[in-house]
Structure formats: structure tokens, C-alpha cells
Amino acid sequence: MKLLTDADVITYLNSNLTKNSLAKFQNVLIEGLKTYKQNPDKVVPPRIAQMSNNEDSDTTHLFMPCISPNEVGIKVISGGAGNNAKGLGFQGCVLVLDEITGSLNALVNAKSLTAFRTALASTSGLTKVIPYDWEEVELLPELTVFGVGAQAYWHVKLILTFYKEKITTVNILNRSLANAEKLCDRFRVEHPDVVFNEFSYEGDKSEFTGHIRNSSIIIGCTPATSPVILNDYINQDPKYHKFISLIGSYKPHMIELDLAVIEQFKSTGTAILVDSKEHTLHEAGELIQADFDADHLIEIGELYDPDNYLPPKLFTLHANNVVVQKIVGLSIMDLSIAKCIAEDTRSGGVEVAEF
Ligand SMILES: NC(=O)C1=CN([C@@H]2O[C@H](COP(=O)(O)OP(=O)(O)OC[C@H]3O[C@@H](n4cnc5c(N)ncnc54)[C@H](OP(=O)(O)O)[C@@H]3O)[C@@H](O)[C@H]2O)C=CC1
Numbered sequence: 620m621k622l623l624t625d626a627d628v629i630t631y632l633n634s635n636l637t638k639n640s641l642a643k644f645q646n647v648l649i650e651g652l653k654t655y656k657q658n659p660d661k662v663v664p665p666r667i668a669q670m671s672n673n674e675d676s677d678t679t680h681l682f683m684p685c686i687s688p689n690e691v692g693i694k695v696i697s698g699g700a701g702n703n704a705k706g707l708g709f710q711g712c713v714l715v716l717d718e719i720t721g722s723l724n725a726l727v728n729a730k731s732l733t734a735f736r737t738a739l740a741s742t743s744g745l746t747k748v749i750p751y752d753w754e755e756v757e758l759l760p761e762l763t764v765f766g767v768g769a770q771a772y773w774h775v776k777l778i779l780t781f782y783k784e785k786i787t788t789v790n791i792l793n794r795s796l797a798n799a800e801k802l803c804d805r806f807r808v809e810h811p812d813v814v815f816n817e818f819s820y821e822g823d824k825s826e827f828t829g830h831i832r833n834s835s836i837i838i839g840c841t842p843a844t845s846p847v848i849l850n851d852y853i854n855q856d857p858k859y860h861k862f863i864s865l866i867g868s869y870k871p872h873m874i875e876l877d878l879a880v881i882e883q884f885k886s887t888g889t890a891i892l893v894d895s896k897e898h899t900l901h902e903a904g905e906l907i908q909a910d911f912d913a914d915h916l917i918e919i920g921e922l923y924d925p926d927n928y929l930p931p932k933l934f935t936l937h938a939n940n941v942v943v944q945k946i947v948g949l950s951i952m953d954l955s956i957a958k959c960i961a962e963d964t965r966s967g968g969v970e971v972a973e974f
Pocket residue numbers: 708709733734737765766767768769770771793794795796798799840841842843844866867868869946947948949
């Protein structure tokens with residue numbers, strides 16, 4: 620059995636940050652999403668989400684099972700205001716079982732793994748819509764990310780790996796400016812050739828609106844309850860591709876993107892890209908508040924179906940060349956990537972002879 624700490628996962632991922640490695644990981648994740656698509660309820664059975672029964676705890680515990688033909692296991696993840704106040708965020712692990720016998724093959728810390736697999740799902744939609752090897756693509760040179768947690772961090776890392784020749788500037792927008800500054804300082808060390816700008820989106824809009832309008836890729840990684848990505852921030856020139864990926868909201872009252880944008884999709888019959896129709900319609904504030912229906916959602920698994928080509932006009936707003944994607948996360952994403960990392964890790968993890 621393999622035991623991988625968060626540090627092991629980070630070391631492994633950092634040594635695999637190339638376009639080729641990420642494309643291989645994307646394939647693993649997309650295969651998992653296609654398997655889910657064939658049998659959603661059986662592959663991703665209902666999860667348990669329950670508040671702690673300990674009176675000193677405000678933690679919510681989530682148990683997320685996966686029983687696919689090739690990935691069997693469970694992700695256990697816990698968090699809440701108390702954890703956030705201690706700087707812990709979500710804590711948890713992924714148990715990877717042998718898919719035939721159920722014996723335990725790996726135990727992987729879920730912290731960075733979760734952020735990595737979400738960023739991988741985001742970039743799977745992104746690189747399909749805007750291939751990173753296109754020479755002629757009309758891409759604006761900045762990247763804007765809302766939020767400063769692990770999700771924001773891994774989204775920036777993956778997008779810079781895929782589009783490194785095309786992005787000169789990264790804008791980090793956050794509720795707290797101090798936390799945005801901390802993340803930018805970290806990135807300035809890791810990516811000295813890229814310009815990083817930090818802003819509070821609650822501050823003077825004139826300071827950052829121009830930067831967002833100069834961004835083709837905009838990512839939302841916050842649990843915001845009122846929109847932080849406003850329609851007015853989005854470049855409206857149809858000459859430039861714009862891809863907005865939202866991963867933060869996970870409850871009906873949470874919303875990161877201006878409903879005015881979603882309503883343009885709805886009124887023109889344009890589809891939104893998702894990881895799961897069923898799960899996003901239960902969890903994603905943007906879709907629920909705009910009363911979006913499953914007929915106008917396209918799953919990433921469908922986007923990658925070689926037998927059913929989906930023309931970009933189905934999911935691109937014609938007037939301004941905008942694509943929107945919403946990811947809520949599925950246990951099969953955790954299991955497929957955890958299994959892949961555990962199998963590929965020959966060193967770094969601790970080998971446990973007997974369990
Ligand atoms: N789609 C998916 O599969 C997954 C989504 N998520 C979600 O992604 C989001 C980011 O997660 P992660 O990177 O781990 O970061 P954290 O959950 O640690 O959140 C940190 C970020 O959220 C901001 N934030 C916290 N509360 C609010 C609020 N009420 N309004 C606006 N911003 C707020 C923080 O801003 P500040 O610095 O100012 O405090 C900071 O930028 C979360 O919503 C999380 O639930 C997480 C896992 C998987």
C-alpha cells in the first residue's frame with residue numbers, strides 16, 4: 620500500500636508540470652468523466668454530507684464514494700469556519716481500493732490533490748476550446764484569477780504551463796488585498812518571467828477593470844455569495860476568445876459570475892460547459908439562480924467524445940466570443956487522479972509493507 624502525504628503529492632506534481640504530463644493527466648480525468656457519463660448514479664453514488672456531532676466542532680464532514688469499473692474508493696473531506704479560522708481549510712484523504720478485491724492500494728492526502736484535479740478539469744474544457752498549440756489564436760495576454768487558496772494556486776500553475784508563451788501577466792483578485800499580495804509574492808519567486816498584479820475586488824474598480832478586460836482566461840475560485848466577476852469586466856470584442864471557468868460556488872446561494880452573463884447564455888440558447896449536469900444543477904448557484912436546464916449544459920466528457928463532434932457555436936456566445944464553464948467536482952475525478960499518482964510514484968511516497 621502507498622501512503623502519500625500532501626508534501627509527497629506537491630513534489631510529484633511539481634516534477635510533472637509539463638504540457639505533455641498535464642495532457643496525460645487530462646486524458647485520465649476525461650476517461651473518468653466519460654465513465655461517469657455512462658452510468659452517473661452507479662459510478663458516483665450519493666455522498667454523505669453531515670455536520671459534526673461534536674459540540675465543540677462546526678465542521679461539515681463529506682464522504683464521497685466512487686464505484687467505477689476501474690476506480691473504486693472514497694474521498695473523505697472535512698471543513699468549516701473553525702478550520703478556516705485555524706488556517707486549515709479543508710482536510711481529508713482519498714482511499715484508493717483495488718477495483719476487483721477492494722484491498723487498500725493507496726491513501727493519498729486530498730488537499731493539493733483536490734485543487735490539482737479541479738484545475739485539471741478546468742483546463743480540460745479550456746484547452747479543448749482554446750488549444751494551447753494554436754499559432755493563430757486571438758488570445759489576450761493576461762490571465763485573471765479570483766481567490767488565493769489552493770484552487771487559485773494550481774489553476775495559475777496549470778494555465779501558465781499550457782499557455783506559457785502567450786500569457787505575460789497574471790492578475791490575482793481577492794477579497795483581502797493582503798492575501799492577494801502573499802500569493803503574488805510566492806508566484807514572483809516561482810515565475811520570475813511573468814508579471815503578477817494583486818487587487819482587492821472590493822477596492823477601486825478602475826485599477827483592475829482594464830486588466831480583466833485584457834484577459835482571455837478568467838477563473839473564479841471563491842465561495843462568494845454575490846458576484847465578483849461582473850459583466851462589465853469582460854472584454855466584449857468578438858475577435859478575442861474569452862473562457863470563464865467557475866469552480867468556487869457549491870451551494871444554491873453561492874455565485875461568482877454576474878447573472879447577466881448567464882442570462883445571455885440562456886436567452887440565446889447557448890450551452891454552458893460542466894463536469895456533471897446532475898451535480899451542477901443541484902449545487903451551482905449560477906445555474907440554479909438563472910434557472911438553467913440540463914438541455915443547455917454540455918459535459919466535458921461529451922466535449923471529448925470523438926463520435927459526436929460539438930461545434931463551438933453551441934457553447935460560445937456569438938456576440939462577444941465568451942465560453943462559460945462550471946465545475947463542482949466529482950469523486951471519480953479524485954479517484955482517477957489519486958490512483959494514477961499512486962501508481963506512478965516510485966519514490967517520495969512511503970511504502971507500507973503490511974496494512
Ligand atoms: N469545484 C470543485 O471541485 C471544488 C471547489 N472548491 C471550492 O473552491 C473555492 C476555493 O477553495 P480553496 O482554494 O481551497 O480556498 P479556500 O476554501 O481556502 O478559500 C480561500 C479563498 O476564498 C476566499 N473567500 C472565503 N470566503 C469568502 C467569501 N464569503 N466571499 C468571497 N471570498 C471568500 C478567500 O478570500 P480571503 O483571502 O479574503 O479570505 C480566499 O481567496 C471554495 O469555494 C471551495 O469550496 C474546493 C474544492 C473543490
